[in-house]
Amino acid sequence: MAGGGVEDVYGEDRATEEQLITPWSFSVASGHQLLRDPRHNKGLAFSEAERDAHYLRGLLPPAIVSQEHQEKKIMHNLRSYTVPLHRYIAMMDLQERNERLFYKLLIDNVEELLPVVYTPVVGEACQKYGSIYRRPQGLYISLKDKGKVLEVLKNWPERSIQVIVVTDGERILGLGDLGCQGMGIPVGKLSLYTALGGVRPSACLPITIDVGTNNETLLNDEYYIGLRQRRATGEEYHELLQEFMNAVKQNYGEKVLVQFEDFANHNAFDLLAKYSKSHLVFNDDIQGTASVVLAGLLAALRMIGGGLVDQTYLFLGAGEAGTGIAELIALEMSKHTELPVDDCRKKIWLVDSKGLLVESRKESLQHFKKPFAHEHEELKTLLEAVQSIKPTVLIGTSGVGKTFTQEVIEAMASFNEWPEGGGGWGSASPFDPVEYEGKTFVPGQSNNAYVFPGFGLGVVISGAIRVHDDMLLAASEALAEEATQENFDKGLIFPPFTNIRKISASIAAKVAAKAYDLGLASRLPRPDDLVKYAESCMYTPLYRSYRVALLLPTLDKCAQELGWVCGRGVSKIDLKLARSKLGRYREGERRVELMRARRWCEIVRGPKKLREEFVATSCQIGRPIQPPSAHDPNSRPLLRALCFARIVIDEQDMRMQDFSHFIVLFESQFPSSYVEDSQSMTEDQISLDYISLRGLRGLHQGNHQG
Structure with a gap:
């Protein structure tokens, strides 16, 4: 069945279902596209100057609001939903249209929105x-x-x-x-x-x-x-x-x-x-869960006294989470007592769907359960295991609900002191507050989200090449140190999630420090203050101010000073000169990206050490769009980047910088309004996100011929 419409200048809009068409597109950060770019869209928060510079005039209502006002409005809308899934869908929609606002919302309202996302x-x-x-x-x-x-x-x-x-x-x-x-x-x-x-x-x-x-x-x-x-x-x-x-x-x-x-x-x-x-691999279900539970145990023991080795552990569940937690407890115990890990494992018992893990079942067990199969008579139920093992720590990692029955709790209380409302609570998911003897307790969480974000940040900022068990132990110890008596008195093992960014920075610092100590870190030199360094590397969702940069009047001078043969031949650039001419940067690895439409520049001068710090990479800026059936050559966007140089922060450096240096040569024709999108540059690498070429028709004559 045929469909389509009138023929356009490209001869494609009359297409039937059988006719192939070309999805022509070009990377232009025009106002319309900017509003649909979630990474750079700010909605009504675009200023008057930005609306003019980036062709947004008329595409937005005249009101200008702050990011805080936008946040307030969206939270009001989210709270009006009665179905949790609708809130999830609304948050995902926000992430797809305004990335920074999404993260600001999540950071500022983490306890309310964490269960949603x-x-x-x-x-x-x-x-x-x-x-x-x-x-x-x-x-x-x-x-x-x-x-x-x-x-x-x-x-x-x-x-x-x-x-x-x-x-x-x-x-x-x-x-x-x-x-x-x-x-x-x-x-x-x-x-x-x-x-x-x-x-x-x-x-x-x-x-x-x-x-x-x-x-x-x-x-x-x-x-x-x-x-x-x-x-x-x-x-x-x-x-x-x-x-x-x-x-x-x-x-x-x-x-x-x-x-x-x-x-x-x-x-x-x-x-x-x-x-x-x-x-460089990590399993959150095995290692992340283990790390946060170990941190909870360390924090609780700090409050009530005693050590890991003084406890007897019983797990309900012997899957990824259960065996992962058990193994990390054994490693931490061994680290502080110098006992062999095998001896430490003997203080840990696990119950799976068939009963207590014991030596007589060893041949039929999966390999990850076998280290925890000890000499003991076979027991079929959790209650029997509690009565026989007499654990001081009971941990549930099973997906089967309603297994910590009244009988199990009473059995635990028969040989352990009953807390009478004085204990701490940590669960994987949030629960509603509870009343006990006239006092309200807000159940805390023992969620992996306490550990894995900070752990990942620590791996990134150190440039670690492998994950070591000691890095997981470092994360647990760092989280345990964040626990306070004040929070414990409220029934919380860990601090509330409102402090999570600070907690993550502390965890990242400890993980990075351990990576450096183990020789696994590749990002050198090691920062003096890893906590401050971690905080400086953290992404912030605040809106950035977009500006227009026109460096063409100084193009010839820059090209001459940098020894750049523009437009032909192999380009040469003196790295020392490039560093001084293009800006001052903090110590650390940097790379220079030198781009051409047809051939790439080669870095050929500079001391060996300096040459090793830079990597020439190939990244095409784009080409002119010339649809084959276009009738009017003046309508073709002939603007093309012939030459482009920039200093870019290394891929592991997430610090936000406020600099932008472009050397750009363009062909002789410019559209009346055009914004070239530097998509290859991330928002945290450079403060200039868009290069506006408005008003450049005429500037290209004389001064900027390649």
Whole structure:
């Protein structure tokens, strides 16, 4: 059946369904596009000057409001929703249209919005992801992409990636196999990496690896967005994961943190063991959960006295979380007592679905459970285990609810002192306040969000190349130090989330320090004050002021002084001279990006040490758009960057700088209004986001011919 309309000048708008068309587009930060760019859009907060400079006049209502006013309005709207999922959808919509406002909202209202963008609401969002899907978030890699994973990674627009959160969707929270719809988890986790840990959003990459699903409900759901096939296993599965891990290192380098998220037990431990020696990997379900629970134990013991070695531990649940926590407790115990880790493990008991882990069951146990199978008679229930082991610490990591029954609690109280309202509380998800003997207690959280954002920031700022167990212990100890008697008296083990950015900076500093001590840090020299350095590296969501830069009048002079052969030949640049002429910068690694339309410049002069600090990279600015059927040559945007140089902060340096230096040569024709978008530059690398070329017609004559 034919469709279409009248023929346009390109001969494409008359297209039928059978006729192929070219999706012509060019990178122009015009007002209309600027308003639809979530990274730079400020909505009604654009100033009068910005509206003129960036062609927004008339595209916005005349009112100008502050970011604080925008925040107040959106919070008012969010609170009017009675369905939590609607709040989640509203927050995701905000993230897609105004990134900075989204993060400011989340940072300033973290206790209220954390349950919305992450657990528990994100679980419902993943279950209904196909129905609420609007715009793609993150990167999808499926079995169809086998052999082409590197190409898929290169399709992602950002090149400087520091943190990847990846899932295969097989064990999403406590909800089971959600397949491709598990993407909500990496997206949510990385939102917290930015809001709570200060990692730049442009440096975060959420990925879902779709190998199918065994969830029959999803396979029969007409709105399911993933592969409609049974989940791949064995060699087929591991070959795709191997290709993915190799492609990540090839595309993003050695220092990108890959966080495995919500993989099933049988894959989670295998992947962590396989890649921990060759890649920078972290499993939040195993290591992150362990770190935050260990921190809770250390904090509680600081308040009540005693040490880890003085306790007897019993876990309900022997999966990723349970065994991960148990192992980290044993490592911390061994570290402070110099006892062998095997001896420390003997103080820790676990109960799985078949009962207590004991020596007689060892042959049938999964490998990650075997270290905790001790000599003891077989016990089938948690209550029997409590009565026999007599633990002083009871930890629940099972997905089965209502297992800490009154009988279990009474059994614990029979050989432990009853707290009578004086204990601390920490749970993975938030709970409503409770009344006890006329006093209101606000249940605290023992959420992984206390640890993984700061841990990730510490890895990034140190340039760590591997994750070591001692770095996890350092994170636990740093979090435990944040606990106070005042909070404990209120029933809180950890401080409220309102202080999370400060807590994350402290954790990042301890993790980075341990990375330096272990020789795993690559970012040298080591900062003197790691806490201040971590704070200075944290992303801030405050709006930036956009300005117009016109450096063309000084182009010839700059080119001459830098020894730059403009327009032809191989360019040469003296690095010492470039550093002095283009600006003063803090110590640390920098790189110079030298770009040409046809050939790339070579850095050929300068001391060896200085040459090693800089890397020449290739990044095309763009080319003129010349649709083949265009009739009017004057309508073609012939503006093209022939030569472009800039100093760029190293990919691991997230400090915001206030400098911009451009050397640009343009061809002879300029449209009357045009804004060239420097998309390759992230907002935290440079304060100039857009180069306005308004009024340059006539400037190009005489002074700026290449």
